[in-house]
Amino acid sequence: xxxxxxxxxxALTGVGIVAVLRLGDWWFRAYHVGQPVLFMLLSLAFWYSVxxxxxxxxxxxxxxxxxxxxxxxxxxxxxxxTSTPGEPLAMFERTLAACRRVCYPxxxxxxxxxxxxxxxxxxxxxxxVLLELLDVPGAKAGKINRTLASTTEEFIxxxxxxxxxxxxxxxxxxxxxxxxxxxxxxxxxAYYNQQRCFTAAGAAEQTYAFYGPGQMGLYxxxxxxxxxxxxxxxxxxxxxIGGHGIGLAEDLxxxxxxxxxxxxxxxxxxVVSRGLVPEDLGSFYRQQLKWARGVYEVAFTELPSxxxxxxxxxxxxxxxxxxxxxxxxxxxxxxxxxxxxxxxxVQPAAxxxxxxxxxxxxxAIVGIAIYFVVQRWLCDRATExxxxxxxxxxxxxxxxxxxxxTALAVMRADIxxxxxxKEAVRGRFLRLAWPQxxxxxxxxxxxxxxxxxxxxxxxxxxxxLSAEAVWGMIAFATLPVLAxxxxxxxxxxxxxxxxxxxxxxxxxxxxxxxxx
Amino acid sequence: xxxxxxxxxxxxxxxxxALAVMGLAALGTATEGPLSSALGWLxxxxxxxxxxxxxxxxxxxRRESLRWLETYRxxxxxLRSPDITLLGAYDGNVPRTFDGVLELENRLDAPMAxxxxxxxxGDKAEQQFPVGLLTAIxxxxxxxxxxxxxxxxxxxxxxxxxxxxxxxRDKHGMAAVARGDYDFYIDPWASExxxxxxxxxxxxxxxxNDPYRYPWGPQNNxxxxxxxxxxxxxxRFRAAGATNVVxxxxxxxxxxxxxxxxxxxxxxxxxxxxxLNFGPIAQWSRWWTFAEIFGTKYPRLxxxxxxIMVAEFGSLxxxxxxxxxxxxxxxxxxxxxxxxxxxxxxHTRDDQTVTYQKVDWxxxxxxxxxxxxxxxxxxxxxxxxxxxxxxx
Numbered sequence: 001x002x003x004x005x006x007x008x009x010x011a012l013t014g015v016g017i018v019a020v021l022r023l024g025d026w027w028f029r030a031y032h033v034g035q036p037v038l039f040m041l042l043s044l045a046f047w048y049s050v051x052x053x054x055x056x057x058x059x060x061x062x063x064x065x066x067x068x069x070x071x072x073x074x075x076x077x078x079x080x081x082t083s084t085p086g087e088p089l090a091m092f093e094r095t096l097a098a099c100r101r102v103c104y105p106x107x108x109x110x111x112x113x114x115x116x117x118x119x120x121x122x123x124x125x126x127x128x129v130l131l132e133l134l135d136v137p138g139a140k141a142g143k144i145n146r147t148l149a150s151t152t153e154e155f156i157x158x159x160x161x162x163x164x165x166x167x168x169x170x171x172x173x174x175x176x177x178x179x180x181x182x183x184x185x186x187x188x189x190a191y192y193n194q195q196r197c198f199t200a201a202g203a204a205e206q207t208y209a210f211y212g213p214g215q216m217g218l219y220x221x222x223x224x225x226x227x228x229x230x231x232x233x234x235x236x237x238x239x240x241i242g243g244h245g246i247g248l249a250e251d252l253x254x255x256x257x258x259x260x261x262x263x264x265x266x267x268x269x270x271v272v273s274r275g276l277v278p279e280d281l282g283s284f285y286r287q288q289l290k291w292a293r294g295v296y297e298v299a300f301t302e303l304p305s306x307x308x309x310x311x312x313x314x315x316x317x318x319x320x321x322x323x324x325x326x327x328x329x330x331x332x333x334x335x336x337x338x339x340x341x342x343x344x345x346v347q348p349a350a351x352x353x354x355x356x357x358x359x360x361x362x363x364a365i366v367g368i369a370i371y372f373v374v375q376r377w378l379c380d381r382a383t384e385x386x387x388x389x390x391x392x393x394x395x396x397x398x399x400x401x402x403x404x405x406t407a408l409a410v411m412r413a414d415i416x417x418x419x420x421x422k423e424a425v426r427g428r429f430l431r432l433a434w435p436q437x438x439x440x441x442x443x444x445x446x447x448x449x450x451x452x453x454x455x456x457x458x459x460x461x462x463x464x465l466s467a468e469a470v471w472g473m474i475a476f477a478t479l480p481v482l483a484x485x486x487x488x489x490x491x492x493x494x495x496x497x498x499x500x501x502x503x504x505x506x507x508x509x510x511x512x513x514x515x516x
Numbered sequence: 517x518x519x520x521x522x523x524x525x526x527x528x529x530x531x532x533x534a535l536a537v538m539g540l541a542a543l544g545t546a547t548e549g550p551l552s553s554a555l556g557w558l559x560x561x562x563x564x565x566x567x568x569x570x571x572x573x574x575x576x577x578r579r580e581s582l583r584w585l586e587t588y589r590x591x592x593x594x595l596r597s598p599d600i601t602l603l604g605a606y607d608g609n610v611p612r613t614f615d616g617v618l619e620l621e622n623r624l625d626a627p628m629a630x631x632x633x634x635x636x637x638g639d640k641a642e643q644q645f646p647v648g649l650l651t652a653i654x655x656x657x658x659x660x661x662x663x664x665x666x667x668x669x670x671x672x673x674x675x676x677x678x679x680x681x682x683x684x685r686d687k688h689g690m691a692a693v694a695r696g697d698y699d700f701y702i703d704p705w706a707s708e709x710x711x712x713x714x715x716x717x718x719x720x721x722x723x724x725n726d727p728y729r730y731p732w733g734p735q736n737n738x739x740x741x742x743x744x745x746x747x748x749x750x751x752r753f754r755a756a757g758a759t760n761v762v763x764x765x766x767x768x769x770x771x772x773x774x775x776x777x778x779x780x781x782x783x784x785x786x787x788x789x790x791x792l793n794f795g796p797i798a799q800w801s802r803w804w805t806f807a808e809i810f811g812t813k814y815p816r817l818x819x820x821x822x823x824i825m826v827a828e829f830g831s832l833x834x835x836x837x838x839x840x841x842x843x844x845x846x847x848x849x850x851x852x853x854x855x856x857x858x859x860x861x862x863h864t865r866d867d868q869t870v871t872y873q874k875v876d877w878x879x880x881x882x883x884x885x886x887x888x889x890x891x892x893x894x895x896x897x898x899x900x901x902x903x904x905x906x907x908x
Contacts, residue, residue, distance in 0.1 A: 028540035036538075043537040044530070300517050300525075354555030355641060410526055412519045454566070455573050461614035463570065464652035467563030 183263025292405025328402020393486025604630025
């Protein structure tokens with residue numbers, strides 16, 4: 001990281017923190033307490049959101065990129081990828097062909113429980129070893145642990161089956177293991193199907209900042225995390241913690257345990273593989289529910305028992321990650337406030353809308369400035385930079401999912417079985433978009449009522465004196481309605497999935513190839 | 517962690533958060549800045565635009581019924597020397613709503629051409645130029661009367677290091693105003709008043725000769741200091757181009773030597789006083805008629821040659837016949853006190869500023885008094901000022 005960039009980020013963060021302090025000084029005034037219980041809830045939600053922004057700045061302040069280390073030959077490396085029933089054979093065709101082309105000497109293992117002979121034929125054709133692992137508990141991580149026991153390679157790259165590795169993948173990674181304390185090396189997840197539809201674009205946009213400046217900051221704080229795919233582990237590191245973690249957040253759990261055991265991690269912010277991002281809103285929601293439910297395990301289970309063994313910067317980073325999905329609790333509160341006021345007149349906070357804008361604007365401006373400044377550290381700047389509005393819209397749409405994940409985590413309940421079978425296309429739009437449609441209906445009814453009441457019902461003596469509060473609240477209610485357009489569009493597209501499979505057009509020979 | 521532990525952890529965090537929030541809220545105080553004032557103007561404009569749209573949709577706005585006032589409302593010269601006597605009111609529900617004023621107006625069947633608001637000096641948002649209130653009063657078709665109270669101790673010491681500490685500020689505070697120590701507050705207020713453009717009244721530092729009431733009184737200041745402060749304020753407004761302000765000088769005529777506080781013909785547009793009959797509710801008080809309170813001082817008030825405003829007009833119910841009080845007062849005004857050009861009802865339900873107990877000045881709930889007032893207003897001509905055609 002260049003000094004100039006560091007100074008710029010530090011200066012912006014300084015200004016931002018002053019703005020946040022000013023906002024706090026203004027927020028917590030006794031006469032701002034409206035309805036006391038609601039004020040308390042609103043304050044918690046609001047300051048949780050502000051603290052996320054500040055934690056982001058703290059993270060960016062540590063952005064670091066490791067120097068490349070040449071990979072010396074002679075280490076033994078295994079690539080693990082898994083296949084399960086229902087996964088399309090054609091996808092593995094590309095993945096295994098690409099694995100074979102990875103330059104650094106390695107052995108590819110296909111951890112298979114499909115009972116489908118065509119997979120064995122495919123593996124043999126691409127020089128991969130197929131290990132049939134039937135009825136192994138623990139899903140992917142269980143299979144990995146079982147295979148660890150029956151193989152001997154010093155290093156294991158865990159590759160998601162939809163990811164197509166570039167030939168130089170291991171050459172960019174293996175050199176970092178020269179440092180004996182390094183337990184795993186992570187590279188970003190990048191995608192090749194994000195242009196195919198709104199959901200894919202939005203879902204991909206949500207990851208850009210994380211795999212760029214986000215993970216680079218975590219790396220700078222000594223806490224870059226494993227993300228389930230594209231992570232290369234040192235066998236002795238995995239063995240020191242009793243194998244790969246199991247569960248919905250197996251990747252995070254593995255990372256925190258390795259850090260607690262004293263292993264270092266390295267983040268290489270280079271795109272050396274590309275995979276798939278969900279194209280269908282339903283699958284996206286299912287993925288988000290799994291993550292939301294899983295990530296809380298870090299906050300509830302791993303962090304309390306391992307915190308003592310972690311550096312404070314690692315603790316802070318993991319706490320930040322482990323509470324990310326509280327977004328699902330705060331968003332409905334923010335959504336509710338204008339409607340509560342417009343229908344009942346109850347106000348959690350006795351604040352003038354104009355004043356809130358005055359003190360809130362500096363924080364927002366600094367936040368947006370930093371958002372764009374850190375985009376210089378995106379992994380693939382040319383294609384990834386931008387406003388990421390689709391990602392933001394999908395995130396706002398996800399609040400019921402996050403809320404469900406939070407509730408399940410607090411109650412320590414499992415995710416209920418959600419059928420993934422090919423649902424009838426008819427009715428799918430309503431099934432996916434009903435929360436947004438409901439919000440729009442509520443909004444329109446509310447606006448119509450306000451106009452009616454204020455035209456014919458409100459006394460003239462009160463009209464102008466209440467205008468600022470009422471129209472300010474309507475403005476506040478309009479933002480999420482605009483944001484819901486994204487989810488509605490995604491749900492509409494989900495009625496008719498994109499034509500053909502995303503990998504149909506992928507030519508393995510044309511992907512990557514810098515090391516050829 | 518087991519389920520009970522998780523729930524407990526979550527609850528513990530909520531409780532700690534609640535305590536932190538309440539603690540921080542208790543520590544807070546006030547500040548205000550220029551951007552928020554700009555947004556205040558935006559909010560006022562929103563209200564005015566909405567009001568205009570509604571007038572077209574629903575029709576029959578109040579402004580329509582006050583059309584006869586338009587020539588006065590838009591001309592500061594006509595307001596400086598009006599040829600008619602205007603009615604007005606302050607209502608206790610302000611600044612939440614003006615409905616109380618409108619209700620009074622309906623019950624008395626007489627137009628409240630003036631609407632009075634009270635605002636204090638200080639750092640808080642509601643102590644800045646009240647553009648929202650003034651715009652709303654204009655939207656109703658009335659003229660605003662702002663009673664502007666220089667509570668010097670409302671400024672925070674931390675934000676104004678050049679000022680003495682709060683306790684020490686009131687002593688010779690008017691001298692400090694005259695020196696320019698408070699120009700930081702006067703100047704922005706004045707330029708916003710100029711930006712408002714429409715004429716309105718400012719009754720600054722009222723009852724300055726009452727030694728028991730307000731910190732700008734003679735217990736803290738000499739009359740020379742008060743006059744110097746008044747002139748400073750008016751000069752700053754003129755410098756800011758706020759020529760739309762009509763200056764109302766308003767002593768408490770029950771105390772002697774009130775006329776010595778007069779800042780001069782060049783600095784005063786109207787003279788005013790309050791006429792409130794408290795009845796026998798306090799030791800210092802008895803049932804006084806309007807003639808006893810106002811009539812005895814009227815000749816001296818009239819000598820200034822300015823229009824006269826009865827800025828706070830009212831009687832309590834205890835200790836006499838309130839209907840008779842209003843009746844004789846209103847009938848006597850055009851007859852005996854012809855220089856009186858404005859009468860502002862003091863109309864609030866729970867006034868405790870003077871007596872340490874809540875007293876009720878309202879008349880809308882008392883139909884006998886209200887109909888007596890209505891009759892007196894009609895027969896004295898006060899209900900039909902100017903070209904306004906009376907209903908009957």
